[in-house]
Amino acid sequence: MIAALAVLLQITVAAPVSTAPAAHITVRTASGTGAAPIVRSGSDAHVGASALSRALGGSVSQPQGGRFSVSIRGTTVSFVEGVPFARVDSVLLPMAGAPYVAAGAAYVPLHFVTELLPRIATGLFYDVAMSELRVFNTVAQTRAPPPEPAVEQRAAPAATTSLEVAPASPRPRRTTQRKVVIDAGHGGPDNGMTGPMGGGPRIYEKHITLQVSRIVAEMLRAEGIEVVMTRTRDTLIALSDRGRIANRNRADLFVSVHVNAAPTTWRNAAQAGRGFETYFLAEAKTEEARRVEAMENESVKFETGANAPKGDPLSFIINDMAQNEHLRESMDLAESIQAGLRRIHPGPNRGVKQANFAVLRTSFMPAVLVEIGFGTNPGEAAFMSDPSKQRLIARAIADGALEYLGRYEQRVGGTR
Numbered sequence: 001m002i003a004a005l006a007v008l009l010q011i012t013v014a015a016p017v018s019t020a021p022a023a024h025i026t027v028r029t030a031s032g033t034g035a036a037p038i039v040r041s042g043s044d045a046h047v048g049a050s051a052l053s054r055a056l057g058g059s060v061s062q063p064q065g066g067r068f069s070v071s072i073r074g075t076t077v078s079f080v081e082g083v084p085f086a087r088v089d090s091v092l093l094p095m096a097g098a099p100y101v102a103a104g105a106a107y108v109p110l111h112f113v114t115e116l117l118p119r120i121a122t123g124l125f126y127d128v129a130m131s132e133l134r135v136f137n138t139v140a141q142t143r144a145p146p147p148e149p150a151v152e153q154r155a156a157p158a159a160t161t162s163l164e165v166a167p168a169s170p171r172p173r174r175t176t177q178r179k180v181v182i183d184a185g186h187g188g189p190d191n192g193m194t195g196p197m198g199g200g201p202r203i204y205e206k207h208i209t210l211q212v213s214r215i216v217a218e219m220l221r222a223e224g225i226e227v228v229m230t231r232t233r234d235t236l237i238a239l240s241d242r243g244r245i246a247n248r249n250r251a252d253l254f255v256s257v258h259v260n261a262a263p264t265t266w267r268n269a270a271q272a273g274r275g276f277e278t279y280f281l282a283e284a285k286t287e288e289a290r291r292v293e294a295m296e297n298e299s300v301k302f303e304t305g306a307n308a309p310k311g312d313p314l315s316f317i318i319n320d321m322a323q324n325e326h327l328r329e330s331m332d333l334a335e336s337i338q339a340g341l342r343r344i345h346p347g348p349n350r351g352v353k354q355a356n357f358a359v360l361r362t363s364f365m366p367a368v369l370v371e372i373g374f375g376t377n378p379g380e381a382a383f384m385s386d387p388s389k390q391r392l393i394a395r396a397i398a399d400g401a402l403e404y405l406g407r408y409e410q411r412v413g414g415t416r
Contacts, residue, residue, distance in 0.1 A: 023038055025038060025131055026131060026133070030135065035051070036051040036055055036113070036133075037051060044097055046099070047112075052113060053070055053071070060106060066081030068101070070108065073121040073124065075120050077093075079108060083098055086108075086112055113126070114128070181229070181246040181251040182220075182228075183230040183254065185209040185369075186205050187235050188234060191206050192204065192258070193375045195374075195377070196376055197378070200382070201381070203259075203381050205375060209258060211390055230242045243363035247365075252366070254363040254368070256370065259384065261375055262377070270377060275374065276341045276342075276347055277353055277371050278353070279334065279371070280327070280334045281360040330360075330366045332404055333367075333401065336401070336403045336404040337368060337370055337401065340397065350371075366404075373393075
C-alpha cells in the first residue's frame with residue numbers, strides 16, 4: 001500500500017508540465033478573457049504569478065527573501081523560491097517544479113496552475129485541450145435565487161404535534177458498528193447568523209445548530225450508532241479542528257449542521273431567503289460529473305489513511321486520494337439527507353450542492369454540511385427554533401444518515 005502510494009507520489013510530482021502546449025494560458029471569466037504567458041526554460045514551464053492573479057482578480061505579495069504568496073478566489077498559497085512545494089494553511093502540496101523570482105517578479109510552476117490551483121481554489125476548472133483556466137459560478141449567490149417550482153413550495157406538515165416522522169422506506173439492516181461525527185456549527189464568540197430580519201424573537205445560529213445536533217446524536221445512538229459531537233456546549237471549535245476530530249476518531253460519516261442567511265443585498269431578503277440545502281465538498285476539477293462517475297467503485301471503504309504525518313508530502317497524496325475516494329459517497333449522503341428534509345420542511349427544496357467549505361476539506365470520510373433553513377426568514381426562524389420542529393429536522397438528518405449507511409453496506413458489505 002505504502003509502496004503504491006510512493007509510486008503515485010513520484011508520478012504526481014514528476015508529471016510532465018507540457019499539458020498546455022500553447023504559449024500562454026487563457027483565463028476565462030464571466031466578464032471576459034485574460035492571458036497568463038507561459039515562460040519556458042528547457043523542460044521547465046512557469047507562469048508569472050502577477051499575470052495569473054491579475055487575470056483571476058487576485059493578488060501577489062512582493063517577494064521578500066525568495067518568499068511570496070498568491071491569493072486567488074479566497075485561497076492564499078505560500079511559496080519559497082527553489083522549493084518544489086506550495087503551502088496552504090499547514091498543508092504542503094508537492095509541485096512538478098519549483099517557483100523562482102527574477103527581476104522582482106515571481107513565477108510559479110505550470111503544474112501548480114493546471115493541476116493544483118483548480119483543486120484548492122473555489123470555482124476553477126482547467127481545460128487541458130484548450131489550455132484554458134475557467135472561472136465558473138459556485139453555489140454562493142449574490143442575488144435572490146429564482147423561484148422554486150410550485151411543487152416544491154411546501155406548506156408545513158399538518159401533523160406537527162408528533163415529534164417523530166417515520167422513515168420514507170424501510171432501511172437495510174446494518175451489519176457492523178458505525179461511527180458518526182455530528183458538528184454543530186459556530187459556537188462561543190462566533191454566533192453565526194442572527195435573525196430574523198424585520199423583527200421577531202431573536203435567534204442565534206450557534207444555539208439552533210447545537211440544539212438540533214444534540215437531538216440528531218440522541219436519535220442515532222438509539223439506533224446503535226456511536227456518535228461523537230465536535231462540541232456539546234457553547235464553545236468555539238476551529239474549523240480545521242472539526243474535521244480532525246472526525247479523522248482522529250476514525251469516523252464513518254461527518255455531518256455539519258448550519259443555519260442559512262440571506263444577504264441584505266437581495267431584494268426583499270427576509271422573504272426571498274427560504275429553504276433547505278445540503279452541500280458536499282466541491283472538487284474544482286475537470287468535468288466534475290464525469291470524474292465522479294469514473295470514481296464509482298463499489299469496493300471503496302471508509303478507510304482514509306488520514307493519520308499520515310502532518311506536512312509530509314506523502315500525507316498530502318494520501319489525504320487527497322481519500323477526499324477523491326469519498327466524493328461520490330458524500331454526494332449520496334447529501335442526497336439522502338436532502339430527501340429526508342424535503343418530507344418535513346415548510347420551505348422550498350434548494351437541492352444538493354457543492355462548495356469548498358473549510359470544515360469539509362479537513363474531513364477525510366463522506367462529509368456533508370446541512371443548511372436547515374434561513375434564520376433571516378421570520379417563518380423559518382420560528383420553525384427551526386420550535387423544539388418539536390427541531391425534532392422533525394433532526395429526524396430527517398438522522399434518517400438520511402442511517403439510510404445512506406444501509407445502502408453503503410449493501411453495496412460493499414459490512415466489513416470495515
